[in-house]
Amino acid sequence: MLYQRPSFESMLKLSGVQREENIYSDIYDGKVWKTFLFDDSTFFTPKTATTNLSLLFNFDWFQPFTYTQHSTGAIYASICNLPRSEKNKPKNIIYLSFLSSLKEVGLNHINHYLAPIIDELLELWKGWKILKTYQYPDGLDIKVALIVGLLDIPATRKLFGHGSAVMKCHKYEKRSIYSQEYKKTHYGREYTYKISTTESHRKYAHEWLQCNSKKSRDNHFKDHSVRWSKLLRLLYMDPIHFAVVDSMHCLFLGIAKWIIKSIFVNQKKLSMKQLWVA
Numbered sequence: 001m002l003y004q005r006p007s008f009e010s011m012l013k014l015s016g017v018q019r020e021e022n023i024y025s026d027i028y029d030g031k032v033w034k035t036f037l038f039d040d041s042t043f044f045t046p047k048t049a050t051t052n053l054s055l056l057f058n059f060d061w062f063q064p065f066t067y068t069q070h071s072t073g074a075i076y077a078s079i080c081n082l083p084r085s086e087k088n089k090p091k092n093i094i095y096l097s098f099l100s101s102l103k104e105v106g107l108n109h110i111n112h113y114l115a116p117i118i119d120e121l122l123e124l125w126k127g128w129k130i131l132k133t134y135q136y137p138d139g140l141d142i143k144v145a146l147i148v149g150l151l152d153i154p155a156t157r158k159l160f161g162h163g164s165a166v167m168k169c170h171k172y173e174k175r176s177i178y179s180q181e182y183k184k185t186h187y188g189r190e191y192t193y194k195i196s197t198t199e200s201h202r203k204y205a206h207e208w209l210q211c212n213s214k215k216s217r218d219n220h221f222k223d224h225s226v227r228w229s230k231l232l233r234l235l236y237m238d239p240i241h242f243a244v245v246d247s248m249h250c251l252f253l254g255i256a257k258w259i260i261k262s263i264f265v266n267q268k269k270l271s272m273k274q275l276w277v278a
Contacts, residue, residue: 002079002092003133003140010135012050015081027054027080032147032241043145044081051140054080055094055121056087056148058246059155061104073099075113080148110158114230121146121234145236150244160239161205161232163225171196171240201226201239 002008015028027033028044033054036043043052059075075097078087086092096117099105105113124144131139149159156162204226211217221227231237250256264270 003130006134009050009133011083011086012053012079012081013046014083015044015049017046026084027056027148032238033080036145036147036236038143038145038236043143049081050135051142053142053144054148055144055146056080056150057146057159058150059099059159060152061099069103071101071104073105075099075117077146105158111228111230114159118230118233125234125236146231146234147242148244149231149242150246152246152249156243156245159229159231160243161201161208161227161229162239162243196240198238198240202232205229205232205239 023029033044034042036054038052044054045052055077056079057075057077059073061071061073064070064072074095077094077096079092079094080087082092097113099113121144124142127141127143129139129141133140149156151159204220204224205228208217208220208224208226209228211220217227229239232239260270265272
């Protein structure tokens with residue numbers, strides 16, 4: 001349906017336009033876009049601007065009713081090749097699934113909803129024939145890759161199978177420590193932490209999948225903080241670098257303001273005068 005629109009293919013070509021060096025204004029300027037490969041060839045090029053598409057994946061929950069508990073989730077994707085002014089318009093969003101229940105879908109249960117979506121993404125990665133487009137009445141062969149998961153922290157953990165709240169960041173194997181003095185957990189500085197890699201994540205995820213009981217899976221997760229995700233069926237998927245935490249929540253929920261005030265101002269690392277100058 002998108003390829004039937006008069007302007008769709010013309011807008012896709014804009015993603016292949018040469019851009020100014022060292023200016024990061026969109027996904028086209030990033031390392032993943034410039035280095036993503038298919039059969040040892042760069043996937044995103046000016047020549048493939050209308051045929052090789054990238055998807056940004058997102059899902060979240062909302063309360064559709066005022067006086068009753070009911071959590072509805074939506075899984076959807078936007079096409080990164082489109083201009084920034086167009087990619088997130090409702091008419092250009094691809095709705096993939098709805099999750100409706102009293103509570104949010106828990107942890108690895110999200111895999112039940114991801115399974116049919118991943119089946120289609122595997123077909124689109126191999127190649128898909130569109131019988132007719134606006135500019136190509138004889139048809140067009142396209143390929144589609146999912147290269148970004150842009151979500152809040154809980155959704156990121158569910159989607160990619162990353163660690164729980166005791167893990168500070170999915171990119172580092174760093175755990176919280178319980179303090180007897182302050183009676184709470186914190187992230188200490190007295191240890192050297194390993195950087196998580198795509199290889200280690202996939203290894204631990206497959207090991208978790210091979211566990212034959214809930215107890216053994218829980219024990220494995222406590223040791224490695226990784227669960228299996230259906231996303232890993234996509235062989236090109238990088239569960240570390242493709243996972244992007246949505247900064248919008250940091251602004252709208254006041255997290256960024258709280259960090260600046262409680263850490264930098266209250267601990268006298270920045271004065272209000274210095275903050276205003278900055």
